Amino acid sequence: MTATITRVIVVGGGSVAWLAAAGLRRAFRKRGVDVLVVDTGLPSDAPVGRWTLPSQRGMHGLLGIPEADLFRRTGATFKLATEHVGWQGDGSHFLHAHGDIGTDIAGTPFYKYLVLQAINGRVDSPENYSLAAVAARTGRFARPMGDEKALTSSFTYGFHLDDAAYGAYLAAHAAQLGVGA
């Protein structure tokens, strides 16, 4: 096992650059790989606000970022769903929620029963069968909990982040991991 790469330069700035640098450093630190960020500042096309998929939770886990600390220092909020407004005409809206819609019945996926109902003239919104969607609609939140079959663990979440604050937070975290700048 020889590490042929000893130094990685990340060119750029903002949360993307710091995530890449922190991730590489965390993964390869034991092998003595140095990671250096040449900070070119916040990219001109950097978003002001950033909303993430639930997969960002895994990234934070990998980097060893405590969620509560992240929220306190960046003013982040939880994201249970994305609402799509007007995509099927004025006044239309639906939620793409980060959670299950019902559960299989007798081995058949739940959505098929909704389709069957709709074919028979009883159109019902999938949102009514999603804990994440109903919580999102009513402005409520709790972390997923209980065993994996429980309704209370049938969802996950992403984040709403201020990109400048998130970038600064990640820069500080990367520095702690030994990323140079």
Place this chain on the structure above:
Amino acid sequence: VRQPLKIVIVGGGTAGWMTAAAFASVLRPEQRQIRLIESSEIGIVGVGEATLPHIRFFNRRIGIDEPDLMAKTQATFKLGIEFVNWARVGDSYIHPFGAYGSKIAGVPFHNYWLRQEAEGAPTPIEDYSLPIVASRMNRFALPSEDMTSVMSTFGYAFQFDASLYARYLRGFAEERGVQRTDAKIVDVKLRAEDGWVESVKLDSGEMVSGDLFIDCSGFRGLLIESALKTGYDEWTRWLPCDRAMAVPCENTGPLTPYTRATAREAGWQWRIPLQHRMGNGYVYSSNFISDDEAAAKLLSRLEGKALADPRPLRFTAGRRRKTWNRNVIAIGLAGGFLEPLESTSIYLIQIAITTLLDYLTDRPATDGNKFDPRIVAAYNRWIEMEYDRVRDFLILHYHATERDDAPIWNYCRTMDVPDSLKHKMELFRRRARVVTYKDGLFLEPSWLAVYFGQRVMPTAWDPLADALDGAELQRQLQSVREQVQSTVVRMPTHEEFLARYCPAIPPTSGPGARA
């Protein structure tokens, strides 16, 4: 009111009766009218005596009582498959139905195992798998639902008598209104305008019409090939075995909770323990050994007294170009053949049935007496994917060998394998990375078992596994080994468990009780 779908199943082996039982159970009586045609003069192949854990989902979905099924099919439990002599003569490994250890800090366990080995403290990978350790000690207990317990880290399947299984399902299907006709099919009538199957003619003279014909007629593919000329993709260049001899023998030692596949001079030999006897067979390539010699070799290697003459089988590895063509769906051997090395025959039947049910229940089954071609194409793509996945995994067994003691092994060791497999093996060798996918067989532990078991060793592992402190690594690995060991020694023996859970009824005479 929609007319019930008229389903005609041609052939009554494992595939035919599994299809009949599933359709009768899942579709409501007013949705379907099912007729199965089989001839008691034509034997069934029925060598697929070992299953995969997926069969339990099938049983649950259609409402089969497991202990009852096991008692009536002379079944035993199966925790995996032992492979003997595959990479080198004298090697043995078990492909378990369960994981090796569990992820640490999000990194797959085998990376830590590799790191520990490189750091000079090698331990057998088997010690980290509960089903393997249990198999080696002939023990069995049902898995736990408690996800924190090591007893939840495995699944199980069955080894049963396929003829008795078909008979069991027949009873189940007939109780639910499936109509069975004992007859031979002498002619197939196609519709003039589009070549769809309109009816089949029986030797009694009766014409049986239907909306949907399920071809479970075995290798010859009475409807899908003889009538519709669908075509067949051959895979013999990768899977050279084209024949088998099958023979049951008496049980001698303890009943093992696993199947065994032993590589031989021209193929491999299976060993499947049932409660009343042992199933054996030699799968071989006719290029490398004669039928007589294969039969003699098989008989000379039985553990107990042979209970019948060896029965020959012929096949061609491959898959029908379309398993759903017009209004015919080929299930089982009519759809394709992959040797039983990884016990996939019944799985491939099951997946064809459940996929078909998923597509059929989505929407009305017929629309102006036609099936939606997009549905048919989607079904065919799915089934193709399932066969291709199994194919690659089987080829790996033949290809990942160091053996040079027989022409078949020289051929397989040096043959060009499909790109899809080449890619998987390269990624594993380079980075210990198992290519995973959401649909189709097999999961990561299966690939790991065969890679490690057949000496495909990676040159590097996931660098994230290096983050763990060295002493902590030792401690965690040791803890897994101890947990597995201490749990297995408390499990009952396989035979004790069988006697309590599903003691078999002694076989009676008849087609199911193969002497």
